[in-house]
Amino acid sequence: FSVYVSMIDGAFGSSYRILETLRKSIPLIIASLGISIAFRLRFWNIGAEGQIMMGAFGATFFALYFSTLPAVILIPLMMLGGFICGGIWGGIPAYFRAKFRTNETIFTLMMNYVALKIITYLQYGPWKDPGALGFPKIPNFTPNAVLPNLFGLHIGWVIALVLVIIIHLMINHTKRGYEINVVGESENTGRYAGMNVSRIIIVTIFISGGICGICGMIEASGVNRTLTVEITRGVGYTAII
Secondary structure, eight states, X not given: OHHHHHHHHHHHSSXXXXXXXXXXXXXXXXXXXXXXXXXXXXXXXXXXXXXXXXXXXXXHHHHHHSTTSOHHHHHHHHHHHHHHHHHHHHHHHHHHHHHHOOOHHHHHHHHHHHHHHHHHHHHHTTTOOTTSTTOOOOXXXXXXXSOOXXXXXXXXXXXXXXXXXXXXXXXXXXXXXXXXXXXXXXXXXXXXXXXXXXXXXXXXXXXXXXXXXXHHHHIIXXXXXXXXXXXXXXXXXXXXX
């Protein structure tokens, strides 16, 4: 009993601990939402780590090169960049699965390491901070590229709640969600019903990767305030569970 009491106290024993628990739960919630869409389609997306990294990359691009924009414009641009880059990273294996029946488990897993090498290259190369005295790091974001706080925590928790509602509505109350459910149960049934199965797979996994990309944007902007190779902290793998 003392072990479980310690666990509860460690997570909720003070206002600081509660905030830290919530801070760690935000990327898990968002990444697991993205992965769950793919899993509902029976597409085994093990590539959330890479999609998170590429989402953070897309957000960082806007944070570094459009840093003079006001926050009300820059932060939505960073989120859009994160969604698109994460979506593309998920869409690549989805295209090969749809067109050539490749194994998406291996493909998405290997894409994680490609993403890691891209971020490493940027950190040690083109995006290396000249003011870091030779230390390999990417410059910190300007204040207008950092997510604002709400009730002591960055607004990533609001984004997570909104995404939960949106994904619930999409899966259960839209044509897209119905198609995902049908194709996930049986691709042949989807084809018999006249659905474009290849297009459904590609678009759905683009959305899946895009949501993971938003997770990367939130971690880069709200927590790290820069881009590093440790941006995911294993969240992409933990979120699978």
